[in-house]
Amino acid sequence: MNIEGVSHSNIRTVNKAGSVRDSVPPIHAQAIQSYQELGPIEAIEATGTYDLSGEVAPTGLGFTVAAPNGYEIYMPARPGYFSNNLSIAVTDPSAEPFSFEKSRSEIVEAARKVLDARYARMADSGEPFRPKSIEAADWYSLFGELDRRALSAIRTDESGYFSAMEQEIAQAIMTQQQSLAMGQYYGPTRLAEAYAEAEEIDPSDLMAIGKAGALWLDQVSHEEKTTLSEWMEQRAAAQYLYENAAKDAGVKPEDLSSGFRFVDMLLEAYRELEQLGEGHELNYLPSYQKAWQMFVDQMPSEQSSSTTLFF
Template structure:
């Protein structure tokens, strides 16, 4: 699991478990001679629970009262994690996503306040997709089974782009919350994080043209790293999050 934890909350919650492992991570990266993309601070899944992972980022996907964006937060911290698509494959992922979205549309309609693409801070869009993991979002963005409108495809891709941006240490979300996010100022580190995020996506997502285009934009900007510079990049990530020594 990659530690790209840029919120202030993450430092106090997870510093102890992450810092204890950081030396081992850097040493392993050096000895293995990994590229920056391969070596981006990967730790045991035990270092952070799914609930904690979701809580790191779900605040940046505000939703209507009574709904949750936990799946969007989880997909930002752990793009390979599944929830809505667990146990599903192929077209069944898209069919399930369609049912979930239709249920949300119906709930909004029943409340007397139907879905609006222009809702404050994108709350309605985040609510619409709030239960979809990254695999399910990709199914929507890529119109799996021909079940989704062009608007839904565009919005799903926008949410996925926001997840990638946050995971890369670049803020994307409500202006009022920007001060709660610790951005990465080193563009090389951000590129490494973006590459790692995409490389940890599901096989289904990797097979799409959207993923391939996103990965192609990252790869040229990620420089060739020696063993020492890989370790240095990892160290910068830990320092940026407050989990490593300065």
């Protein structure tokens, strides 16, 4: 599926029978769906650029601007805006230039204020925010001050502070951060070749991709690990990919245990499904259901109270 101005790479994931195949992983598929649901892309001029001056007006909302790390070019913003706080997560997902020393509720409140301020600034410029701008430049302009922890808070917020569109954008950017960190391109089509030449991870090296994903996911905030179900799924999938690739290569895999029992249980479900083969459904395996129940049981009460399980 092609989307104007944006390139998405596929990564190998676990299929129904437990083997490894080329596929768009769940969070990629959801991000692409977000693009579709937000309507057609508008072809306009003066987008797809990035302000390299680094001169950002203070907001008074108590956050800093991360130093450029080279990945901000894949998150192009309008002139005068920046995406450093989003791109820093590619190389350091634990970085908190926006959410440092803020509680979850403080992050939610601050993020709401920042988004409202950006909406107003764009409207005052005569070019209001467009959900479908070329290369998603308006997404990065709107969310540019936020770090990954703030995106996760938006993604999982159930207070109604954020619209469905805003939550979908947060999820799509989180997908992009992870993809770039794993050597899987996700960004402006015009930069795909440059990324491939500069990236150190060989996209055909499944061991490297899986290991990079697992280690990167281990660095995100504890809140994300314990409230975002995609983290559990992606963490288990990354480790499974690495271990299977190591097995195929005849190499003894490193211990990439996450330290979370629900991830271990989900991995057990993947392995069990692989042993059972065709004709079996992952959702119906007791180990799979137990993994999800363990995840819900450890969630903060305000999150788990409204969570529904589908097996």
